[in-house]
Amino acid sequence: MTSNDSANVSFGQTFAAGIWNENPVLRLLLGMCPTLAVTAAVKPALTMGLSVIFVLVCSNIVVSLMRNLLKPHLRILMFTLTISTFVTIADLFLKAFAPDMSETLGPYVPLIIVNCIIICRAEACASKNTLAVSIVDALGMGAGFTITLCVLAGIRELLATGKVFEIQVMPGAFVPWAAMGMPVGAFITLGLLLGAVNLITKKNS
Amino acid sequence: MLKNIKHFAGQSWLLIVASFVFGLLLAVTNAAWRPRIIQNEINKFNNLARALLTEATDFEIAAEAVEVDIGKGKKIRTDIKKGISDANECVGWAFVCEGSGFADKIKLVLTVDAGFEKLSGFGVLASNETPGFGDKIKNNYFRSQFVGAPATQLLLSKTGDDKKIDSEIVAITGATVSSEAVVKILNNYIRQIKISMQAEGLVNNDE
Numbered sequence: 001m002t003s004n005d006s007a008n009v010s011f012g013q014t015f016a017a018g019i020w021n022e023n024p025v026l027r028l029l030l031g032m033c034p035t036l037a038v039t040a041a042v043k044p045a046l047t048m049g050l051s052v053i054f055v056l057v058c059s060n061i062v063v064s065l066m067r068n069l070l071k072p073h074l075r076i077l078m079f080t081l082t083i084s085t086f087v088t089i090a091d092l093f094l095k096a097f098a099p100d101m102s103e104t105l106g107p108y109v110p111l112i113i114v115n116c117i118i119i120c121r122a123e124a125c126a127s128k129n130t131l132a133v134s135i136v137d138a139l140g141m142g143a144g145f146t147i148t149l150c151v152l153a154g155i156r157e158l159l160a161t162g163k164v165f166e167i168q169v170m171p172g173a174f175v176p177w178a179a180m181g182m183p184v185g186a187f188i189t190l191g192l193l194l195g196a197v198n199l200i201t202k203k204n205s
Numbered sequence: 206m207l208k209n210i211k212h213f214a215g216q217s218w219l220l221i222v223a224s225f226v227f228g229l230l231l232a233v234t235n236a237a238w239r240p241r242i243i244q245n246e247i248n249k250f251n252n253l254a255r256a257l258l259t260e261a262t263d264f265e266i267a268a269e270a271v272e273v274d275i276g277k278g279k280k281i282r283t284d285i286k287k288g289i290s291d292a293n294e295c296v297g298w299a300f301v302c303e304g305s306g307f308a309d310k311i312k313l314v315l316t317v318d319a320g321f322e323k324l325s326g327f328g329v330l331a332s333n334e335t336p337g338f339g340d341k342i343k344n345n346y347f348r349s350q351f352v353g354a355p356a357t358q359l360l361l362s363k364t365g366d367d368k369k370i371d372s373e374i375v376a377i378t379g380a381t382v383s384s385e386a387v388v389k390i391l392n393n394y395i396r397q398i399k400i401s402m403q404a405e406g407l408v409n410n411d412e
Binding site: 077089 | 216217219220223224227230231234235238241242245249308309332333337340
């Protein structure tokens, strides 16, 4: 839904596009850096997802509101300025209210500034659509990103530690597969997930 | 000239206004949450220092805002805290050290024994070093080399025995710059803090 027209695309369709048809990770292959880096466990993945939703919604609101005032050659500068402001707020929030999580995520929170999903939605949706469509698009894309991260993290955490959300799930006899908690585990799981999504898409079409 | 200024203002007014508005928003947010962030850092400092100086049950400021030159003419103030045991004896000293790392500023907690002769170790307070490489400065196998090392100039080497406790620190493979940064920060603070403490009579002057 790169140039949503609020007249003929419903909010439901716009939201659903972010979850499946235009899922930023599984279909558009955007935001690969946090997808691979913070999915060793569900908690950091969920925190990253929620931070991205906050930044996406806020930046889409601001970009949509000033879309008629934007000079074409200065728009990327304006997007970056907007995104970096909200990322800094998210970073300060985590440092103040979730210091342990802030430390776990490390530089990946400030790196949301260069997350392609956010600048892509600002350029493709918010700068061309009304406020309502931009908010729904941000929520859909953010939810799609968060769900994917949590699914990926859930699989990795389960296989690497036998736990999900730090709660023991696997039986005592289960031998943890340590590699799944390492970068190699992220690449393998993402690859398999992408393959599965492609297979489902092909079958459905 | 006036035409150029008008053109510039016409093109960039939104950017200038947005910069002011966003700057104000960040300033307000920072002012609101900064005390909480500082308190979190103090708690983290105390936890790290307690883990390194196991005999210490409490920390109190022994010297406030000691000035340390961190290079390029930049000076930073740090508090020197005294670790106190149950018997109300000084069991060591702890202070925050900072300097440039590979990616960003590195903030460490360094603890030394009561006589400022041996290091009790260091903990990482804040670091944005490269995940998987530079962030290994937080790992025990690197940090354990500093526990019991002499509180003098430390030397960094790329090879050697990392189990041997002396002034030679073996760098982390693939993270030489971060290892070098830690050793440089610690050397700088050990030298300057020791001089300041000797001047204030907190430790014996051995020179």
